Amino acid sequence: MLCPPRSILRFVPLLFSRDISPEPERRAPQNQSTQNPKKPSANGAHFPLLARPITVTLTAAFVIERFIPAAIMRILFIGDVVGRPGRKLVAGFLPEFRRRREIDFVIANGENAASGKGLTGPVAEELFAAGVDVLTGGNHTWKNKDIYKIINEDPRVLRPANYPPDPAVPGRGSELYRVPGTDTMIGVVNLLGRVFMAPVDCPFRTGKAIVERLRKTTPLIIVDIHAEATSEKLALTWHLDGLVTAVIGTHTHVPTADERITAAGTAAQTDAGMTGPYDGVLGVRKDLILQTMISLMPVRHELAEGDLRLCGLLVEADPATGRALAVERICHREG
Numbered sequence: 001m002l003c004p005p006r007s008i009l010r011f012v013p014l015l016f017s018r019d020i021s022p023e024p025e026r027r028a029p030q031n032q033s034t035q036n037p038k039k040p041s042a043n044g045a046h047f048p049l050l051a052r053p054i055t056v057t058l059t060a061a062f063v064i065e066r067f068i069p070a071a072i073m074r075i076l077f078i079g080d081v082v083g084r085p086g087r088k089l090v091a092g093f094l095p096e097f098r099r100r101r102e103i104d105f106v107i108a109n110g111e112n113a114a115s116g117k118g119l120t121g122p123v124a125e126e127l128f129a130a131g132v133d134v135l136t137g138g139n140h141t142w143k144n145k146d147i148y149k150i151i152n153e154d155p156r157v158l159r160p161a162n163y164p165p166d167p168a169v170p171g172r173g174s175e176l177y178r179v180p181g182t183d184t185m186i187g188v189v190n191l192l193g194r195v196f197m198a199p200v201d202c203p204f205r206t207g208k209a210i211v212e213r214l215r216k217t218t219p220l221i222i223v224d225i226h227a228e229a230t231s232e233k234l235a236l237t238w239h240l241d242g243l244v245t246a247v248i249g250t251h252t253h254v255p256t257a258d259e260r261i262t263a264a265g266t267a268a269q270t271d272a273g274m275t276g277p278y279d280g281v282l283g284v285r286k287d288l289i290l291q292t293m294i295s296l297m298p299v300r301h302e303l304a305e306g307d308l309r310l311c312g313l314l315v316e317a318d319p320a321t322g323r324a325l326a327v328e329r330i331c332h333r334e335g
């Protein structure tokens with residue numbers, strides 16, 4: 001079960017507020033029987049609990065909000081955003097959802113965000129404007145040449161970390177970010193699987209090394225494992241168990257019903273699902289996919305249009321320990 005929003009926690013100081021007037025003045029006079037005991041005195045001695053000096057409670061609330069790390073961090077991970085339909089879903093749903101659920105940080109997989117494959121600068125900006133803080137990638141990251149420029153310049157755009165450590169590979173596969181409005185740091189790692197996929201460096205060794213480095217700064221770490229095989233994604237979850245806040249799978253575009261928190265405090269879901277049109281095959285028009293699967297002849301993919309859904313995982317975590325406290329599978333259906 002998810003915890004109450006932080007706005008409720010802001011009122012906790014009200015319950016513990018005390019009049020800070022000197023003790024002799026706070027006590028009602030013992031021998032003045034003529035004085036109305038219910039009448040508020042000038043120094044606030046008889047104010048009811050919630051009407052005590054407001055400066056004290058506001059100061060306490062400010063101190064808690066500003067200087068004490070947030071008791072709970074809410075992180076939303078959005079599964080592969082597919083083309084314009086997916087982007088429209090994010091723009092229409094995320095701002096209000098983020099405000100209403102008091103979400104602190106939003107990560108979205110953007111490998112399909114531009115016309116179904118790849119990412120461009122304007123498309124990334126569109127998603128950032130909707131409330132996404134970081135975009136992760138996958139096997140389609142390099143589809144548009146535009147990405148080569150923005151991935152070097154914008155730390156909010158990640159590509160899988162386990163490409164070879166070669167100067168020809170631009171961008172970064174992990175990064176540390178400051179959670180907006182807080183002093184909390186969060187690490188995000190993007191990895192690519194190797195089972196039934198093009199070969200890349202080992203996601204297990206690469207992932208462990210990055211996580212050990214990030215943990216020197218923060219225990220709050222989210223891993224996007226972009227992979228085909230559920231076995232590989234689950235194996236990586238156990239490999240990083242207790243070291244990260246969440247290991248969330250992407251790429252298959254089908255949300256799995258296995259969200260959980262391990263005993264060591266790592267949230268996990270084998271695949272967050274897709275954000276886009278479900279009236280097709282992984283976001284593509286079903287007639288085109290049927291045509292190519294039956295005839296074995298290549299066809300040009302066009303995006304499906306119907307049954308729009310935004311899918312992802314909402315994780316609540318303790319920023320002091322990085323442990324996940326609650327998970328909620330999100331599947332918002334348009335209309």
Ligand SMILES: [Fe+2]
Pocket residue numbers: 111138139140226250251252
């Ligand atoms: Fe993919």
Ligand SMILES: [Fe+2]
Pocket residue numbers: 080111112138251252253
């Ligand atoms: Fe994808």
